[in-house]
Amino acid sequence: MLAALALMLSIPAAAKGDHAAVVDISTADIAQVEALKHGAGVRWWLELGDRLLIAGDREPMLRLARKRDVLGEIADVAPSQFALRARGCKEHAVEAGKLIARGGRWELRRLGANEKMPSFAGDAENEWRAIEPNTVVAQQFRLSGIAPAPRVASVQAVVDAIDAQRWFGDVTTLAGWSRSSYGTTSLTQARDWIGNRFSSLGLTVTKPAFSMPGSGGGTISRTNVVGTWTGTTLPNEWIVVGGHYDSRNTNLSSTTNAPGAEDNATGCAGVIELARVLVANRPQRSVLFMCYAGEEQNLYGSAAHVSQLRQSGNLAKVKSVVIMDMIGYSADNRLNADVETYSRYNTYLQKFGAAAATYVPALNVTLSTNPFGSDHMPYLQANKQAVLAIESDYDIYPHYHKSTDLPANIGPNAHAMGSAILKMNAAVIAGEAGLN
Structure with a gap:
């Protein structure tokens, strides 16, 4: 090589x-x-x-x-x-x-x-x-000069609650549907399944609609799925945890053969897994667990959420945003992840590298202040501190945007890779949300 x-x-x-x-x-x-x-x-x-x-x-x-x-x-x-x-x-x-x-x-x-x-x-x-x-x-976080912080017992408990098998089971379920945002039946089934998972955790479930261009012209209506936890003591301070649930194959307009296991059943299932472990600790701040449609076409779902927040007067309540997109694939057993945001949010960005160093030392984190191309961007453009967490080998994943993006093809390192990113995110969000 x-x-x-x-x-x-x-x-x-x-x-x-x-x-x-x-x-x-x-x-x-x-x-x-x-x-x-x-x-x-x-x-x-x-x-x-x-x-x-x-x-x-x-x-x-x-x-x-x-x-x-x-x-x-x-x-x-x-x-x-x-x-x-x-x-x-x-x-x-x-x-x-x-x-x-x-x-x-x-x-x-x-x-x-x-x-x-x-x-x-x-x-x-x-x-x-x-x-x-x-x-x-x-930059590799290990070259930042920031020493790992001591472990906090309550945060460690949340990190330890991440269940890789349970997360991957949800990846497999989601990949059973072709989730193109140009489709209807399969996308709706996946949407409702996500909503039921949120509801079973005691979250308030909403499915706000938005419009996006159709593949043959005109506009179509699609929906995001939101599971809301209302904070116990700081309900008007919101944290958004999101990932898109739509998928695609080589032909963007195709409504079939788009299982999207890595992209992005892994991230969507990650939102559900984080909801499980965080809600059990009754966070002090509100948390919006979100799965977006329309990401593959041009970030329509996340852009619509930002627009809806602005129109409702709730945008100011959003304190931080964590987006997951493709978190399961690793080409080898060296676990590498990229986390990115704008430079003005560098202090928040560093928390992710520090969380990995403390709670998931096997995860090698690279930090970047040159973000692009996923559902964190509409929030960043609305002046909200938002990060994207993504595995580092996505661009060499052989099944990227193909009908062969199946759970079995994410590879033997999927459980380790996905759980490592989830544990890093869980540690940061637990600290931000406040635990009871």
């Missing part, structure tokens, strides 16, 4: 410039990473999770890195030759430039001499961005 990456990086030079190297920093400590960024010969750098691009003078620069950690080199480069591409809906994305590295849900690509960075205004799934040298696109 490293040899293949090295070949990918052997790009013909366009003009005289810096020499660049991609360095594996997955096992480097803070001091080693800082030495790579600011050592002799380094003129600029870009950090992408467990990869670091350094550029400058070749010989002194390469002496800073262990030979085995250098994954590839590129001659004669300038920052203007690079671009970041969002790692979403890969089968539809334009293939511009050469892949250099991945990190934090972004690809770093080097554009050819005559290539321009593609522009997809308003299309979050195919977004491109110019790079800014000497910046962190995404």
Whole structure:
């Protein structure tokens, strides 16, 4: 694999410039990473999770890195030759430039001499961005310098209550329906099943409708599912926990053969599992457990919820939002997750890395302040602190947006991966919601 990456990086030079190297920093400590960024010969750098691009003078620069950690080199480069591409809906994305590295849900690509960075205004799934040298696109939480906090017994009890088998059973049930938002019967059956799960937990269930474009023109009406816990002492302070319940296959308009086990029965079932363990502790703040329709088409369900909150005068009550999208797949037994939000909510973002370090140390968390492309975005755009939690291998999941996205195909690491993300989220939400 490293040899293949090295070949990918052997790009013909366009003009005289810096020499660049991609360095594996997955096992480097803070001091080693800082030495790579600011050592002799380094003129600029870009950090992408467990990869670091350094550029400058070749010989002194390469002496800073262990030979085995250098994954590839590129001659004669300038920052203007690079671009970041969002790692979403890969089968539809334009293939511009050469892949250099991945990190934090972004690809770093080097554009050819005559290539321009593609522009997809308003299309979050195919977004491109110019790079800014000497910046962190995404960072492994372990390199943040924040020490794990002591465990809190009441939070530990909530974390321990997460049941991977029970969660995966719900994934399997949801994947039994083709849940395209363009469909009717199967989507309605899944919607009502979710509502019944919420109701069985003592939540107040509503199914607010919204309009979205139909596949053949015109508009259609679809519904979100909301299970509301009213806080015992702070009922007017709301936490939203959400994930979309709709699915798709390769053909977006198809209403059949869309089991969507990983995308996103895993996240929707995760909302139900978090409801189970949190409601049992009677949170002091209100919690809205939400499953959205219309996500695959353009985040219509979550956007509608934000609009409804604004119209009802309740948007100000929302204190935080946690979204889960694709939380079960891991290509190997190393459990990696990405959590992202805007930079202004970095303090909230860090809580997720800290929760994983304390309660789920097997989970390697990468944090990013360059969010895109899921149901956290409408809340962020409404100035609400919201995060997305997603497993890191979604873009190499072989069954992504296919009729073969079945529970059995999520792989042997699904229980460990899904429960790790759920435990991290449970720890943060338990602290935010307040336990009785």
